[in-house]
Amino acid sequence: MKPSKRSIIAGLVGLNVFLLVAMVLSTYSLPEAFAQRAGASSNFISVTCRADNEFDVLYILDLGQRRLMCFVPDRNLKGQMKFGGDRDLGQDFNR
16 A cells, blocks of 8 residues: 555654754753852852742852852842841851
């Protein structure tokens, strides 16, 4: 029994779709993420942590001066941060 023209065309369309998907998946790669490291040119490390259900807190560690600074979101003005305080880590760990 001979295959019909419609089944041949449907098979070729399916093959093309499969090849297109395979080509896209083979060329796509996830973006690279680089961790901050000691000795970097900026000498700062930043990290966020959950403050409550709605807000995160930003901590910045200044490796040169050995200070930990905290920034909290201003709840009245969206998108702005307020200085929450700092710690002298050199003094804290030399006890």
